[in-house]
Amino acid sequence: MADPIVEIQQGKLRGRVDCDYRGVKFYSFQGIPYAKPPLGKLRFKAPQPPEAWSGIRDATKEGSECYSTHMLLNTIIGSEDCLFLNVYTPELPSDGHQSLKPVMFWIHGGGFTTGSGNTDLYGPHYLIAEDVVVVTINYRLGVLGFLCLDDPKLGVPGNAGLKDQVMALKWVQKNIRDFGGDPDNVTIFGESAGGASVHFLMVSPMTKGLFHKAIAQSGCCLNSWAWGGVNGEILCSRLEYSTNDESTMLEFLQEVPVDKLHSIDLIPKDVMRVDLRRPLGPVIEKISPDEPAFLAEDPIDIILEGRYHKVPFLLGYLSREGMLIELVTPKDRQLVTDFQEAIPFNLRIPKGTVLSLETAEKIKQYYYGDKQPSLDEIDTLYKLHTDNFFLRELYVVAKHHAFTSSEPVYFYKFCIDGPLNMLKNIAGIKSPGACHGDELSYLFKASPGDGFDPNSDEANNVFRMLKWWTNFAKYGNPNPQQLDDVIDVHWEPITYNKMNYMEIDYQLKMGQDPDGDRMRFWGEIYGQNKITFKS
Template sequence: MADPIVRIQQGQLRGRVDYDYRGVAFYSFQGIPYAKPPLAFYSFQGIPYAKPPLGKLRFKAPQPPEGWSGIRDATKEGSECYSTHIILHTIVGSEDCLFLNVYTPELPSDGRQSLKPVMFWIHGGGFTSGSGNSDIYGAHYLVAEDVVVVTINYRLGVLGFLCLDDLKLGVPGNAGLKDQVMALKWVQKNIRDFGGDPNNVTIFGESAGGSSVHFLMLSPMAKGLFHKAIAQSGCCFNPWAWGNVNGKILCSRLEYSTNDESKMLEFLQEVSVDKLYSTHLIPRDVMRVDLRRPLGPVIEKISPYEPAFLAEDPMDIILQGRYHKVPFLLGYVSREGMLIEVTVPKDRQLVTDFEEAIPFNLGIPKGSPQSLKTAAKIKEYYYGDKEPSFDDMDTLYKLQTDNFFYRGVYITAKHHAATTSEPVYFYKFCVDGPLNMLKKFVGIDAPGACHADELSYLFKISVADGFDPNSYEGKNVLRMITWWTNFAKNGDPNPRQLDNIIDVYWEPIRNNRMNYMEIDYQLKMGEDPDGDRMRFWDEIYSQNLITSKL
């Protein structure tokens, strides 16, 4: 089969032919499995969606992409963004990284083709690492369900989240999130040429990608650029999802002293990217809720020079219903907190000072009577009269699950369901099997699903083994890709007819009932998952007047 050629606004692209996954059983309406051979799909990789953010464009909002003459090779992925690999802790990528990849089951033919739903993936990595590359996010499962899949890179760490106070300098923060908006604009202009429907775009992401999805739902910049949203294990209310004004901190680490932000910017734009990242402004020990991270999204000041990605408190936006109201699917995995095994050195994993377990957004001064009282309540709730121990890691996993991920996801689901007429679908992913790749990589033996473990049920991961469609793991892959692509197509994850793969109807949250799908080997609809733990945190938050609306 000849390499496919596509013409977009920037020029022509040469892609390649790939094949979706083998051996997966497709089911008829009678529930009888029959084998289907792998089908070809078209892959276009390393497409620039913005001008390279180099030189004076470093730290700035992305600029529209430039065109090219001739046919551009799109058979290989572009560079991922300069960062430290989350697992290997090695430096990867480059500054010239604003690329995306498109995977489509069918290309337009004489304009007669019906356009397909588009699924726009935003990777995780704490806003400091990761990429949209196919080593982790192979589209082979999803594209087989007749959707177009787009994966993107966006600027990370210092390059994506430098924030200065002087608005005239054009670095108010959130450049990495503005990259995502630029990529969505590229989709609106070009996805028809790949057979995708610009009027049916679903944004979805996990961890920092999930919080990015939530931020996009709140940002006026993203209006009209998407039509459905899926946030996996991430939202704007997670404490790790926020950064600070950080130019002075960065310059200090680089031993450059000035209070003049224009000089700061000039200096930081001339420093080599290697030196920028030598500052260790991104600590490995990122799982601290009591400290606001130096790098991450911020609430921007309203500027006369350029539009803000986000200029208001997210909770105000949500409670007043001033966000993009689209069908919303979100959830968490049962033991998100196992992530500490990847991000925190073993000798710092146990929480011994429970003031460190008090989220910074409560605004309680450390060492104050209120802080000590709150710390004691947290310790008593999770540990009772016992002391934290490596012999009882599951209690620590629960605490970190709630504190870093689930509390924020829970209130996101609750408040969106209360302020929109669009459906909100909620889930808890509990599958614990051989496809749980992060848990398997780290070697965690404790029960439960680790943060990011659901990814290998949606994407083909290069280091993962294949799966038997008749196994429990294969069944869960089929469930996940069916739900996610049905939601992208219709705004409803449910199949037209229940069968022996999906045998439970997924109810959205209704009438203040926190309905959720428990995704495990046996499916189950429930209400108010881990509700006792959430009510404990409701009490903790309600005792602080500043954040009582949370």
């Protein structure tokens, strides 16, 4: 079969034919530039539209990943020239098919410092079988994506990595018809930092009309780890360059070799700390005279006042998100012994004060009682980190969106503990529960693994996730038209007085108020204090 050719606004692309998990063909177009390479004076700046090319561009291989450390292999990978996306489609208009298919736009996780949209973790071979077009993207990471300078006139107010995502969505609007995708039915979905990105896109004024449904997996824009701050001075000091002038600072940083930039570790080694604001991540921008802001207000205010993009929204968490600590923190530093470190920074409680000491004691007593924290009770630590890093804000966000939106909000708790739980297996965790990221292997084919046997007991778990996610993308409702042996429980959205959720396990169950006792405890902690993400 001849390689498929598609012509988009910038020129012609040559793709290739691949096969999904069933052996059915689909079309793959990889390494498509959606923005001008952010090099030289464009380093740290908002992305610029892509340039045209002559002839036929090879789109049979993935483009460079964005410069970072690989999240699993711990090796330096990628390039600054990395603003590429991949499109996978079951059918092309040239095949004579006229109906346009729903588009699922994937945003990868990785703490805004690592990851890519490539098939080593995010193969489309499962989702594509449900008759949708799948788009995966790269966006700038770390310093390259989230340098933030205080002077808005310099054009580096922060959030370049998020603006990359906006540019990729604009590319989809202009070009996805040529791949058989429907620009009027785009679902953004992502996990961890990708889930937070989805939520940031929902509250940003830059994204109106660019998407129509949203799925946030294990991340939202209120999570403490999803925030950075002004960081040019600290970066320069680590590079042993001293200046108080941000214009001079920017010139210096735009000329520093990328490997030297990347070698400066601005992220604390103890990444499982909610009391520290990360120096790299999304920010509330100061208004620039030359370009619109991705986010210029505290998202808390935007959400409470209902001034976000109201689209059908699906979000949720995994039963033991906090198992992530096994992948990011050495054993000898995992235990929380000073519970002031368990007080989120956005509560603005100064350490050492009476209020800080009292709040720390409340947290310690709630999770451990009079016992001393010990790794012998590791599940208690997993629960604390599940709540403090992920669930608390997801729970609050789901409620607030349900109260302020005219569109349905669906919530889930993923509890499956099976052979496809990739991150749990990589970490060698034996405790029961689903680890942060474990649901990904039920949606994507990862090249390190062998996929799943369609005739196995585990297949039903994959089929459910695929049906729910793609039904939501098609109709704004995850439920199938009729219940069957695979999906035998109707998924109810949250209502004004019922925090409904789907418990995703080998046996499905609709419930109310997931882990509600723990959430009420945190509600009391937060109810006493005003929170804000403003620097």
